[in-house]
Amino acid sequence: MNKLRTIENQILMFLGQQVGFVDAKKIALTFKVSTKTVYRTINKLNSSEIIIESQRGRGYKLIEDLKLVTDTKADVQRQIDMSVSLLTHFPNHMNRLKFIDKFYISDSTLTRDLTRIGEKLKKFNIQLNRSDGEVTVIATEVQVRKALNYFFLENTRTKNVLDNISEIFPNISVENQTFISSQMMLIEQKLNVQILEPYTINIFSHLYILLERVRQHRYEITESHVVQQHYDTMLTKVARQIILNISQFSHEEIPDQEINNLLIYLVGLRYDKQLDDSNNDEAYQLVDFLIRNLSLTDRYVNFETLKKGLLGHVRPMIHRIESGIAVVNPLLSDIKFSYREVFGQIRLVLDRSQYTISDDEIGFLTLYVVRALEEVTDHKRVLLMCSTGVGTAQLLQTKVRHAFPNFEIIDIVSSKAYQMNMNNYQNIDLVISTVNITYQPISPVIQVSALFNEGDKRRIEELIYG
Template sequence: MLTDNEDNIINFLLNSNSFVTAKEIANQFLMSTKTVYRTIKHLNSLTPSGELINSKKGRGFKINYDNYLKEMNYQQDSNTFTAKDRQQATLTKLLMIAPRSLKLSSLFSQYYLSETNINEDLKSIRSQLASYSLNLVRKNHQLKITGSETNIRHALQDILIKQNVSNTSLSEKGGLNFYSLQFCIKQLNFINEKLDSEITYPYNVNIISHIYILITRYQTHAVAKSVLTKLNSYDQMIIKENKQLYSIAAEVIKHIENYLDMALEPNEIYFLLQYLISSRLDVMDKIENSAFQSNLVQKVTNFYISNVVAKLNLGTINNDFKADLANHIRPMINRLYNKISLNNALLPEIKRVYLKLFKVIEHTSDKLTKELGLPPISADESGFITIYFARYLEQNRQYIRALVVCTTGVATAQLIKVKIQSYFNNIIVVADAASSNVQQQIHKYAPIELIISTIPLNNTFEIPVVVVGALLTNQDKKRIEDSIKRNYHFQGSEKMLSEVTNESLIRLNIEAVNWKDAIRKSANPLVKNGYATENYVNGMIKTTEESGPYIVISKGVALPHARPELGAKKIGITVTTLKTPINFGNKSNDPVQFIFALCAVDNKSHLKAMSELVNFISDQNFLKSLVKETRPANVYTLIKKFESRYSENE
């Protein structure tokens, strides 16, 4: 696990386009330059694939992105059993049967540890338990954990999710019982049927893990009678305001009693209810005055908005966004007060792409806990809120990426560039071009949304072109303004999945001989329809060869992609189903049946579509429907249908 300094430096360099000096890094994170050098040296020593961070005398440091991707994949695929793994396994065993005890020998004999190493493990375990107000007791060569049942479950919930989350689901790895896990999934499906809607990631994982822990605690006879917190008048009010959800929770608890053949504590219904309330459910949007609603939700929502607006110098935030954010804040507050953790699998990517915004949100979360007396807000929760603001900022961005074209592409272009950027605050000139290399520059600096040229062009680029004079007179400025009004409404750069795929990019029941053939056949429509070059497809295969099968992002689903400069022309996603599933070399998620080949021209415009895609592939109903389809038109209709559903749920 990386230290905070190591993590901060990596994220900072990932967000830098050029070399950064040690002094700049030191100033950013309030550390000495000596610490920067020492930390980077240590990071490089941890990288089996080579230097993680490159250095150049007089210029500073820059991330080696190829090695970074290899290292991330190495960490995901490594089967090395570390001291931390050993400690987590020991902690989980003790928590599952707490407050009963286990012999030291049964816990540690398999590891052949010295007494010193055992004491180090126990010290680490005690430290982790302290954050949950739990104690580790060692007596007569035995160990046990003492504390409240609620705190024991909170600790188990956090550990279970961190150990077993594989993208968007729980798996049998990490020692989970297959039959119990299947029963838990069956209960989630029952809840979905009762609600007539789908509980999506990450809420589905939370509910499954809660039920799994509940079952295991009773199976090990660790739950004594009357150890659960008794309900107070406030709890009774919650039940009264959520009669439908309480009724569903009661049915699930009855199913569990039948499964275990024993009676459970009545309060188990209420605890499951809290997990349902803490999920983003359609039914919750209809409740006007449930717990924490109105005043606190509005206070927290406005607090985030006012702080982000002030920090980033934004204008007025519209009411639709406020309502959308409030609908996320409502279950979040419930999670905070009931100590329900939410895992955010996208957190590393959020920090990489939106580091500055994430820092603002994280700082605001800290202020909230102090000024409004809220429980601590985790980085995972701050990450989810960051996504809301990032999407809003992208959808409402007020600039256009422009290319300036002149006969020479040098002096005149620079003059026009300066004049444009001083006059238009909604245009960014990303590059200039001579008339002979316009197409090349369009590909290199994609996406280009406006071409401003001093010479007439044979416009085959599907991009608006404005012809102006070399001195950029007022008349020229008017022509540019008119073109912007005609062609742009500042609807944002992020596109929905239905906007970046179409019937020509959908291929069904394809036969492939191996994973390379599967990628090539899936990506071929991108080349055929002008989205990418053949070199881009070769890049997909080469990246997978070098970095391993990390593109298999969940059970049966692969997402091949390559770097934009290898030949991406415009954003697009293909949808491919394989007649015979293919092994890609990812033990956890093979064989692959669904391939979504991504062509991205930058690191932002595809995020909305990708966010939708993550929701879709975590929805078994979508994948089951997809595998049945034989016509591309039906698949496109299916995407629109699920897109509408998730848009309504957001």
């Protein structure tokens, strides 16, 4: 029976990805079943409503209004809410009629929604069974928790709420919200860190799901292939304290395995300081690969600063990818619109890596690169010029450095030395001079007082930035 249910989902997803009709023989070969099984399965899927069209001699295809209709924002939000309902009820099934009554939709809309949900759940290796008027999630507890975390995070994007937690998590009480927030504060205090977006929702989501599953006496057992890691002592101590607090708050015994599960999330938020020490690990190699393949040809880009910033994100990112932990970038749409070229370059480069990296993660990486490029825009190669090149020049240098930290002061020269060696200063962006120049310079020149006052500073800003 389970095998047949799996085939129902597989055939439905398969047809949803096809263009035109597909004959029964090809479907049978794809899923290694008999053509009779294909006929029987499609007849069952069409039992309550025709969702798969058939033509003699051509085969089968998903009806167009299921396959081609573009989801509206309301559709997407409804599908997220339905997903949360399904996953929250796991392992129990939900009746199709309950969905129709709860969300005020037609049976055909429900069919389309469930198809969309099934496609999203595949990334967590979760199957959605639709049979006998019931909808059932086929998964492990581990997979369900990760999927729930993903859909809760999606709520932060679709509802545009990063502050009002109650709008993201269903039926959360003030008591639960206060308790979970206090545990997050404890994490910040004990580890001497500040949890920032999007990690605030990420860790809140994990603690919320953990609390709810503990009350249902459901505990996540790590799969056998997961290798136990050694974590920082303080990190482990904090995770142990949080689990103890949840146990006391819920009046339930919690197995030690949940300490390791919480550790996985904390490391994913970059709180294991030992992860930051290596200069030749996977993260270092990925960052180096990304920088080498991006079109960052401007020689003034501070690659060390860029690399350090990217490493800070990539190390926990790789951990999140390997652990199936999702993050949502609430600024993703704005990033794609404002920095389309940089975002596209990064995605093309990372598509050639061994990792499958989400657009949300790429959006965060884009901000690091954009910041490096914007710093280049402010960077100017500057020559200071005084009557003799000494004396008041040192004071001028100090004041210019303080007023414009992004300026690179190449040299301090006298007017005569500059005139005799102009070819040596062809790559200068600006000459700041305390003397009047009577000859034609090869770079823009602005004359300032030897004491470099606020008026001088404003005139330079107007010249450079307009």
